[in-house]
Amino acid sequence: MSVKAYEEKAGASGKPQAAGAEARPGTPEAGVAAASPKKPEKPETAGASGVPGVAERPLVWMDAHLHVDLYDEDERGPLLERAFAHGVAHVVAVSMDLASCMRNAELARRYPGRVHPAYGWHPEQPLPDAETEERLFAWIRARHNAGEPFAIGEVGLPYYTRTEAEGGGRRFDEAPYIRLLDRFAALAAELDRPIALHAVYEDADKACALLERHGVRRAHFHWFKGSDETIALLAARRFYISVTPDVEYEPDIRELVRRYPLELIMTETDGPWPFEGSMAGRKTRPEMTADVVRHIAAIKGLSAEETAAALLRNGRRFYGLEGADG
Ligand SMILES: [Zn+2]
Numbered sequence: 001m002s003v004k005a006y007e008e009k010a011g012a013s014g015k016p017q018a019a020g021a022e023a024r025p026g027t028p029e030a031g032v033a034a035a036s037p038k039k040p041e042k043p044e045t046a047g048a049s050g051v052p053g054v055a056e057r058p059l060v061w062m063d064a065h066l067h068v069d070l071y072d073e074d075e076r077g078p079l080l081e082r083a084f085a086h087g088v089a090h091v092v093a094v095s096m097d098l099a100s101c102m103r104n105a106e107l108a109r110r111y112p113g114r115v116h117p118a119y120g121w122h123p124e125q126p127l128p129d130a131e132t133e134e135r136l137f138a139w140i141r142a143r144h145n146a147g148e149p150f151a152i153g154e155v156g157l158p159y160y161t162r163t164e165a166e167g168g169g170r171r172f173d174e175a176p177y178i179r180l181l182d183r184f185a186a187l188a189a190e191l192d193r194p195i196a197l198h199a200v201y202e203d204a205d206k207a208c209a210l211l212e213r214h215g216v217r218r219a220h221f222h223w224f225k226g227s228d229e230t231i232a233l234l235a236a237r238r239f240y241i242s243v244t245p246d247v248e249y250e251p252d253i254r255e256l257v258r259r260y261p262l263e264l265i266m267t268e269t270d271g272p273w274p275f276e277g278s279m280a281g282r283k284t285r286p287e288m289t290a291d292v293v294r295h296i297a298a299i300k301g302l303s304a305e306e307t308a309a310a311l312l313r314n315g316r317r318f319y320g321l322e323g324a325d326g
Contacts (some may be wrong), residue, residue, distance in 0.1 A: 059308045060291050060323075061317075062090040062315045063220040063286035064242045065154075065196065065268035068115070069093065069103040080111060081186050083286035089312060090114055090321050091286050092195055092268075094154040094222075094278045098136045105143065108150070116319050118153035118196045119143065120184060124161050137187065144191045151319060153196025154222070155184040155204040157183040181207065185214045194218035194318055200225045208233055220318060223270055225252060235261060240318050242268040248296040249277040257299045266315045267292040 054111035063083070068091065069077055083091065093115050094103040104117040116249065119140045121128055128136060128299065143150055158177055165172040188195040195216060199207035204226050211219050221234060234241065241260060247253045269292075271284035299318040316323055 004320055005106050037272045058089045058294070059305060060089045061267055061270050061289050061308050061312050062092075062321075063088055063289050064080060064092045064266040064315045064319070065094055065098070066091045066218070066271050066286055067094060067100075067273075068271075069095070069100050070272050076107065076322040077110075079285060080107070080115065081103060084114060086287040087290065088320075090285045090315065091119055092116050092118055092120075092151065092153075092196065092315075092319060094118045095120055096125070096154070097128070098132065098139060099138065101136070105148075105150075108148075113322060115138050116151070116321055118151040120153045120155035120196070121180065122154050122176055123156045123181070125158075125197055133180070137183070140187065141191075144193075145180075149320070151194045151196055151220075152184055152188045152191075153220075154198050155181055155182060155195065156198030157206060159198075159200050159203045169192055169206070176207065178210070182210050182213070186209045188215040188218075189216050192319070194220060196220045196222055201227070201230070204230050205232065208237065208239075208313060211237075211239075214218070217293060218318065220266065222268055224256070231256060231259060235259075235264065238264065240266055240314065242275075243292055243296060244268055244270055245275045245279055245284075245292055246277075247292055247299075248275075248279075254295075257296055260303075262296075262300055262310055263314060264320065265296065265298070265311060267311050 061124055068080065071079055080091065091114070095101040095104050095118060101117070103118040104115070104119070106119040108115045119136075121136060127133075136229050140150075140152070150185075157174070157314050162172045162174060177284075185195065187193075195218065197204075197207055197219060199221060200223070204221055204224065207219075207221075217238075219237075220240040220242065225246050226234070226236070241256070241264065243253060243257060243265060247257060267289040269286055269288050269290075271286065275282075276283055277289070293308045293311055294304050296311065297304045300307065300312075314325070315321065
């Protein structure tokens, strides 16, 4: 899909959805959708998830890939606070460009230990000009020199922009995108920071080659999709993937979860990106990762409680986050 379509679907326009669309009877969030976001609420429990014998122990999880700065400005605080009240221990706030990096740095300062920022340049958009690119890299280095916690991301390759251009018979020059990703991989290696990647299908193979060239070992392929060979390649390198709420209805994602080692999986929403299935018409929120946990548990044949604990441990290990269960 085009950058425009991508941004529109991702909600970059900031257009709020109808409030009534959130509260659907019969969905897991129906009972809490009407509550004030400021009021602390009881987190969900293993008992509430239908796991026998483990009632009242809170389940916690994380959203390992959220575009929190793409929500309306006055919506971000309530969105995060409600998520934290519902058992989301951390969100990784990925960036689109330098302005987005700055907004996420501010949110990370406001919610230390809970909002973990990732700084980069999203690949499904035009490339930065030389001056903008230098300013972005200098700014990231300054965060490193200040000793701040962060990862590199969202960075990667423009699969959807490229394939849409090629499908329409237009030439697409991927080389400058490869060069920028190569520079981010080099930076991640130099600063010893984990990297959050947008690289799907054959682009994941290209990204793997770049990571290898720079000796980057801590890589997270967000919302990963790919061939059997690429899945095997990522697993062999011990790279992490993350799963979105589409695990509810996408057979390929369910099969990926079945095959991928549990200890290398994280949960995410890529919010405000909207989902279908039981989430159609609802605003994407970080606490939707609770449903992702339940689907992964069912596919892996494990309890929701042990799955939540494992997935949270993975995210904390990968991003270097602290927590009582970590
Ligand atoms: Zn993203």
